[in-house]
Amino acid sequence: MADTRIARTQIHKEPQPLLSRSRPKFYVTALLSSRNISHIREVHAQVVVNGMLQNLTVANKLLYMYAQRRVLGDAYALFGGMGERDSVTWSVMVGGFVNVGDFTNGFATFRELIRSGVTPDIYTLPFVIRVCRDMKDLKMGRLVHDIVLKHGLLADNFACAALVDMYAKCKVVDDARQLFDKMQNRDLVTWTVMIGAFAECRNADESLVLFDWMIEEGVVPDKVAMVTIVNACAKLGAMHRARLLHYYICRNQFSLDVILGTAMIDMYAKCGCIDSAREIFDRMQVKNVITWSAMIAAYGYHGHGRKAIAIFHLMLNSGVSPNVITFVSLLYACSHSGLIEEGLRIFSLMWDEFAVRADIKHYTCMVDLLGRAGRLDEALELVESMAVEKDERLWGALLGACRIHGNIDLAEKAVNSLLELQPENAGHYVLLSNIYARAGRWKDVAKMRDLMSQRRLKKVPGLTWIEVDNKTYQFSTGDRIHPQSEKIYAMLESLGKKLELAGYVPDTNFVLHDVDEEVKLAMLYSHSEKLAIAFGLIATADGTPIRITKNLRVCGDCHTFTKFVSAVTQRVIIVRDVNRFHHFREGTCSCGDYW
Known part of the structure; x- marks a missing residue:
């Protein structure tokens, strides 16, 4: 406050002679000492009175102070009255609009800059590129890229990194990679953006390759980079990479804070090792609601519903209040473990005890919970009575329940609603077609x-x-393109004989084609998960676990097949499908045949 009073005293006592060389420095100093908008306006008035607004340094500083305090009306009025503008002027004005989320005026000011013939600089461009990124406006992003090329600014690392980030967030990962590869000096932020982009675009394997390259280039990752690569590993589900990353984190003494620790819980859980996830959880000194929710979710998609509920109670006892994500994780765990009454009780206490209002994700879990249990009438009643807007995940959960229980009429209703929301999603057509096929309605399949x-x-x-x-x-x-294809099919043939002696009967109902039984049997034995398991039996040592990942839901016959394989071969087989994990051991599955 003392500085402010001194500055005001100087302004009021200042005589108004002709301009002097020291005057610009005085006004810049006065602006730097400004603490509030009233003082800035006071200095602005003195600038106008003393004829100093024509001094670009003073005007730019004044503009910056308005923009910094988000007084964009005053800033734009000043900007509009400036007879001279330089790159700093434009950068401050564009950046001011962008920083308050006024992307329309930010773009408009940038267009005005281009039309004025001023060359945009490396300070203005990142603001505009950021708008393209945040708005996912790829068309405008490409235009800005053209401007960067036109003015020869692509060599600037800052502008190039911003473009890489923009393309990555717009999910045009190939364009991002092309720019990334051309960069001569890649900083840690750019590496991290590129690694995260591949993970987001479902190419986590490339993320891990980039991470290895980054280390070889001598770029030392920070905690943000480590969280990014850990998340990529979680999406890939690669256990050996999870172990290597864990070793790297320990060797480089990264502390297991809330963010990194929670990411590692998720990574181990999605790589199929729930015990390692729990070890990380127990070692963490500080846990927030996200950490607890991650552990609950981990137990949920491994089919350990009761353990998820137990963790929830531990969380409450520790004094951490649940949030909307906690209840999504809990309800999902109940749904995938057949804990119907527990799920209904948790759904009711969300609002009654914790004032957490149910959203579409909670309703989707409840529809899934009731639907899997065959309580389709209750599931439909819940759908029709809910106040929140219905989305494709909700109708998809209902359709999935119809597939399990063969309710064609309700399936058609669900598909009609789905096609209104997502007419170009092939999965909806396929699922209804499969339901028709299971019912033998081949004309409807056609x-x-x-x-x-x-x-x-x-x-x-x-x-x-x-x-x-x-x-x-x-x-x-x-598939017959694998180099050991002959051995794989020979293993499947040998397995088939052993499994039949053990009591396995192939379920040809899962062949959704109107063909002879013999052809159906051949088609069943060539399912991708069976080929992968057979290869695992050939290529790995006896007694070691076999881990496979499926991009779709495991079919019922493959589920039964894998249970028998685990009993006959005495192998633990861990299957991650699109919904959850299945742990097969000695002829049983962790899901209890409820998935």
């Missing part, structure tokens, strides 16, 4: 396939991945 053909929609192929000797192998249905 109609659905014709409809997909007319709309040029293609079914997502079933793929399965397996890790062997730190390398990931991919299999598709009927």
Whole structure:
């Protein structure tokens, strides 16, 4: 306050002679000492009175002070009256609009800059690129990229890094990578952005490759980079990489704070090792609601619903209040463990005891919970009575329940609602087609396939991945391109005989084609998860776990097949499908056949 009073005294006592060389420095100093908007306006008035507004340094500083305090009306009025502007002027004005979220005026000011013939600089461009990123405006982003090229600014690391980030956030990862590869000096932020971009675009394997390259280049990751790569590893589900990352984190003495520790819990859980996730959880000195929710979720998609509820009670006893995510994780855990009454009780106490209002995710979990249990009427009643807007996940949960229980009428209702929301999603057509096929309604199956053909929609192929000797192998249905393909099919034939003696009977109901039984049997045996398991039996040592990942839901026959394989071969088989984990051991599955 003392500085402010001194500055005001100086202003009021200052005579008004002709301009002097020291005057610009005086006004800049006065602005630097400003503490509030009233003082800035007071200095502004003195600047105008003393004829100093024509001094670009003073005007720019005044503009900056208005923009810094988010008084954009005053800033733009000053900007509009400036007879001279330089790159700093434009940068401050564009940045001021962007920082308050006024992207429309930010773009408009940038267009005015281009039309004025002023060359944009490396300070203005990142603001505009950031708008393109935040608005996911790829068209404008490409135009800004053209401007960068036109003015020869692509060599600037700052502008190039901003473009990489923009393309990455717009999910145009190939364009981001092209720019990234051309950069001569990549800083840690750019590496981190690029690693995260591949993870977001479902190419986590490339994220890990980039991380290795970054280390080889001598770039030392910080905690943000480590969290990014840990999240990428979680998406890939690669256990050997999870172990290597954990070792790297320990060796470089990164502390397991809330953010990194929670990311590692999620990573280990999604790589199939719930025990390691719990070890990380127990070692963390500080846990927030996100950490507790992550551990609850981890137990949930591993089918340990009661352990998820136990963690919830520990969380309450520790004094941490649950949030909306906590209850989503809890309800998901109940749904995938068949804990119907527990789920209903948790859903009711959300608001009654914790004042957490149910949103679409909670309702989706409840529809899934009731639907899996065969209580389809209650699930539909809940859908029709809910006050929140329905989305594709909610109707998808209802449709999934219809598939389990063969309710065709309700399935058609769910699909009609889904197609209104997502008419180009092939999965909805496929799921209804599968329900028709299970009911033997082959004419309806043909109609659905014709409809997909007319709309040029293609079914997502079933793929399965397996890790062997730190390398990931991919299999598709009927795959014969693997170098050991003959051995794999020979193993499947040998397994088939042993499994039949053990009591396994292939369920041809899961072949959704109107073909002979013999053909159905052959098609069943060539499912991608069976090929991956057979390869795992060939390529890994006896007694070691086999880990596979499926991009779709595991079919019922493959689930039964894997249970028998775990009993006959005495192997633990861990399967991660699109919904959850299955741990097969000695002929049983952790899901209790409830998935």
